[in-house]
Amino acid sequence: MANGTDTKTIAIVGVGPGLGASLARRFAREGFAVALLARRAESLEPVSAELRQTGARVLALPTDGTQPAQVLSAFSRIKAELGAPDVLVYNAGNFFRGGILELTPQQFVQAWEANCLGAFLAAQQVLPDMVARKAGTILLTGATGSLRGGARFACLAVGKFGLRALGQSMAREFGPQGVHVAHVVVDGQIDNPRTQARYPEGRTADSYLSADAIADIYWDLHAQHPTTWTHELDLRPYGEKF
């Protein structure tokens, strides 16, 4: 570990006011140093300021997670400043909603890069150290679209199916080497101002997943005993249709 400390480190790719921030708080509370990555600096600032006030070690790295050189550079800094990550969460992902004939090839590619390629790039950065230590956790944030390709959701489904495929391949390759890879199917809208505004129809407060509750579950996944690992689970509000 860097700096002669035994602090553990988590790297979270894809951080905004919702799940990314809750994950950062949850792992910081356990004493983890926290590296936060998002494309835009303004996505990182509120949560990193908040965490620093609590005394947490935080590194905020504006990074386009789909660009190999930027990912390499960000993780080099993380390893140098916080130590090689013990936990990687890939929580990024954007997509364009629309029918097949409304999407451009660029949109189709970008959505896959954001949902899937970025996870591959980040995993390549953390796996060598995890394998060397025979320990590590990689958690991937999936969605309903990980399991079902809906009409007008091709962009999302292609990216999320790909992320799930990557997760399975990594779990099978690296599990026997001590690295826990899990894929979380978040089936519903996570509670935050943006989703409340965007998906109001017929919803009450209980209709949104609590970001803090999800972060607790990510923590539980990290803490699972190595003989008893989960590779996939779903999460949804009690009233959600599925």
Place this chain on the structure above:
Amino acid sequence: MANGTDTKTIAIVGVGPGLGASLARRFAREGFAVALLARRAESLEPVSAELRQTGARVLALPTDGTQPAQVLSAFSRIKAELGAPDVLVYNAGNFFRGGILELTPQQFVQAWEANCLGAFLAAQQVLPDMVARKAGTILLTGATGSLRGGARFACLAVGKFGLRALGQSMAREFGPQGVHVAHVVVDGQIDNPRTQARYPEGRTADSYLSADAIADIYWDLHAQHPTTWTHELDLRPYGEKF
């Protein structure tokens, strides 16, 4: 709740020295009164004696969980003596390994009854109170055979697929009424003297799931926030092929 107390109650159907005992210990540690059901009294005695010594309220009820009258009788006693269960775990299940032409119709039926019918019977006993309180947890122990019908494993797969189907139907019917139903795919052998003797080939201690670790996860499932419920997850040792 019976007896004017606010103690919570768990009923565990299918208790032996492995997962059933670990679940009993785990929930007793949280202050739950524990009802233990198994076909044979000798399966219940060691764990109920152990729990009573710790001061836990325990009711051990030898019951053939596939017989409606016996199930009704057992749950009537539980409700009267411990209070209506807040948590039901269906952990029973036996099957006959063999090819289609080696099995008798009786074996085929019995395996289904043990793996699936019993869960229906027990669920019918606990659901009315859970619905009335708008709260409750039903946890079903599945297996690799819940997702895959292997050669010579038809008996197991038919029962476990059925259990999973029942779990999905209950989750969709009762989730919106506040009852959390989850199905756990235990993909591997649980550590206990019997499995160690029966499945030794190529296995080390790490190749068996820890019953205590599984029990922790059942507890976590019960404790999940209602906006963030899991309906299915898998559990397996880090080195298990899947």
Place this chain on the structure above:
Amino acid sequence: MANGTDTKTIAIVGVGPGLGASLARRFAREGFAVALLARRAESLEPVSAELRQTGARVLALPTDGTQPAQVLSAFSRIKAELGAPDVLVYNAGNFFRGGILELTPQQFVQAWEANCLGAFLAAQQVLPDMVARKAGTILLTGATGSLRGGARFACLAVGKFGLRALGQSMAREFGPQGVHVAHVVVDGQIDNPRTQARYPEGRTADSYLSADAIADIYWDLHAQHPTTWTHELDLRPYGEKF
């Protein structure tokens, strides 16, 4: 083959005016002798009369397909009079629609027996000859409920999940022995007077699966080259939501 002929034989369990009748016609047209089984004689009479007029060899056997002795007796007659079946179609299945607390244990058991146990009993009757000849086809009629346990559809899902589990186990056990086992997910209502009356809401003629078209596909499955077998496929009208 019985009677010194080389006629092939199909046994269809579960015959009414819909898919069963279409299957009987389709295989009779290919020169098959046809054994028809259903609980009630009146279900068998119209189609057996119709087929006999076309010169087909037909054996109509009123049989409770969930009773081992009746199934044994029926298949003994089929083997003696038509020859050991080359093709078995299990097309039976009844269930009770209702919530978990509305169903009786008897209904829960009966639905499983009709959807799953009956297929096991019939398969046991035809598999020994199929294995001896290293050839044979077993086709199982599934439903949406084979893959998804809906609220108020527990009875159907438990039976159909079980049938699918049985099909997978048989496919894996008997495929290498030359017996083709396939499971067909019929996702929608099959066109016949009963379904048109029962499920009219928002449906046009195109909203129902054509029984004759399904029968063509069962024929195609039987005719598949042994290096290129299908074990599962879905069928639904072009406008059906899924």
Place this chain on the structure above:
Amino acid sequence: MANGTDTKTIAIVGVGPGLGASLARRFAREGFAVALLARRAESLEPVSAELRQTGARVLALPTDGTQPAQVLSAFSRIKAELGAPDVLVYNAGNFFRGGILELTPQQFVQAWEANCLGAFLAAQQVLPDMVARKAGTILLTGATGSLRGGARFACLAVGKFGLRALGQSMAREFGPQGVHVAHVVVDGQIDNPRTQARYPEGRTADSYLSADAIADIYWDLHAQHPTTWTHELDLRPYGEKF
């Protein structure tokens, strides 16, 4: 249709000596004009020469199916010379076998482009005419890796999961508009000189799928009645483990 004829047209993307050639022969035999696309001209020449000798109308178009401009150009020629395709088969796909740490980002991207992006680009070319006619068939060639991400097979799985996601999204969007989209899971090695050389271990002639038999099934899928469409099926040799 172009040229005042009523000939139907199939476009096959991904043509070599195996399944692509068999598909071309099968549809040509039904009177279809055949457009063949592959990256290298030498992949197209033997089969286009063979088909022309039988009198078939053939257009061989060396095309990098992952380049939007090339795909647009190829389909413009197909529409002008053969007519807008009634059937599109996406049969392309390459991947790099290797662990996550052995793959370059370029390889990871290229495999996805070949297995998934190319299908999106081709579908965009044929869908407007299919929607206008309310008829058309799009068939996607999947693999074991469409359903399971194996160790060292991340590249394949990410591409094939993505293709399946795209297929589901297109089926749900365009099915109600009369366009049949199906995904075929080819679970095994297709018989041709290359696979026989590459995957000999423990295999006999029967261990490889017959390319002609698969082509028959693609034809059957195209010919399915619109009330009875298959969206996914698997194909494997009778002795294949699964």
